[in-house]
Amino acid sequence: MVVLSARNAAARRRFGNNPYMNPPPNHVGEGFHGHNGPPPPPRCRFLGQQSALLLVGIGIGYLVAINVGDYSSSNVGLDVIVKNLEQRRAAASATATTMESVGPMNTVSHQHREAAAHLRGDASSGVRVADNHRRTSSDVELEDGADVLANDSIKKDTSMPDIIPVAGKKNSHNTFRDMEGDDDEDLSVAQKRFVETQKLLSTQSIPTPTNPHVMKTPNLPDSKRKKILITGGAGFVGSHLTDKLMMEGHEVIVLDNFFTGQRKNVEHWMHHPRFQLVVHDVTEPIMLEVDEIYHLACPASPPHYQYNPVKTIKTSTMGTINMLGLAYRIKAKILLTSTSEIYGDPQVHPQPETYWGNVNTIGPRACYDEGKRVAETMMYAYKNNNGVDVRVARIFNTFGPRMHPNDGRVVSNFVIQSLQDKPLTIYGDGSQTRSFQYISDLVDGLHALMNGRYDLPVNLGNPDEYTVKDFAQYIKDITGSASEITFLPATKDDPTQRKPNITTAKRELGWEPKVTVKEGLQKTIAYFARVLEEAGEIIPTGQEASKPKPKAADSATVKVSPEAKLTIADDE
């Protein structure tokens, strides 16, 4: 589903193709709708009913005119006609009053008032026709009683306001032509204001709780502006990449199924005319026209990717095939975010790109590791066989703001635990090592890779290596936490060491990390402190989270037969 396209289409219908005319989010749009311009096209069923009533009112006027003519030509029963008119007018007026009383919003009640006014105007214009008829037929002899009735009725009608004056309007409207003239003026004022607002909004992000800083977006000339697709763009890495590309002035399409991505990660761009969000799962094909594809989509945290291993495999395999097929058809350059996990539990340390890895093909991590390995294989098959321009980044442990609070990876877990003075949970004895890079360095690396000429796999990571035990203590110290450190059972196939060899990135991309682990942690801690303030309490995702809870029926089976349990675990 293209979230913004309907809104854009609506704007185009109303204002043509002016790029600044994309309607803003509702809170901005109210400025326009609340203005004393014409009621906008029906936005809901209720407003549609208003239009219907307006038409009914016009119809009544028209029918009255015809009826009066018919009756008068036969010169009978003007009193009946006038009574009839009175009843219709009263009915129309009652409807109008009811409509006025509905609608708590100013904008809506304004529209109601106008619709009510139209109704009243139409009803009275019908009576005016009767009046005219009466005068033109004054030489016709009428029964006295009928004439009196007609006069009374006309007096009542003239005392009824044609149109209720609306604040800000100079004159009340007497004809539709008058209304069109004034509304044209109002519309142009509203449009100007709207264009100004849109112009401003199209140069920056909007501050949100997740992203309080305003980011500026330059206006690139068409020849330099690229259309870029980011699969998994609402995730932790994808959303930071979105920021970078938006700040360069490109057009960004974020595609996400929101399994681990979060709408709030990209909320600050939702209003922007060069940003689009497409809610879509990469395992399904999609047709888009873009220049570049950053293919990030896949859960990356062990508890997340182990939650549904089949889905993880499908995402890496079918998802990558779909994106490669797209890249091939539209001749787009495509970058795959692969992972340090393709090295498995490495026997070579640090790991260069030339190392082939050590992966257990049937272990709990295999759905991710092997999925990414075959995704790499597909990339080079498409390059060699179909001439697709490919890039492959092998990402090492990355952290920073916008990590999901329930990500379950070591940095977010230890930070969230420390900030709440809860025990820091080390899996195993804590002697395993990881090397941590800050998110902005990774994003710079991905960007350098996509825009460079080197098309073989490249490690992107910070070689700053820690044992998990030392890292726990480090975070505890930085946060000044009173947390204890606890040791839980090791997770299966957990790599014992990991550190990137980044010689290739330095040589081919001129890239190396700039942000120290300490600086990065301080920013991340500040972020999670804000998240915690909002959330109250967060229980980080633990080891158990990687398995879906057995359904009631399954648990019953498990109790009866231990073999059944084994079967269920294997199926999962």
Ligand SMILES: O=C(O)[C@H]1O[C@H](OP(=O)(O)OP(=O)(O)OC[C@H]2O[C@@H](n3ccc(=O)[nH]c3=O)[C@H](O)[C@@H]2O)[C@H](O)[C@@H](O)[C@@H]1O
């Ligand atoms: O962050 C990343 O970029 C990488 O994270 C994961 O790899 P992994 O190294 O297992 O990530 P973590 O879950 O953060 O685990 C790191 C180490 O900390 C340990 N850990 C984790 C969480 C925790 O609460 N306690 C704890 O001791 C783990 O057992 C592991 O030894 C993903 O599998 C990779 O795809 C991804 O590139």
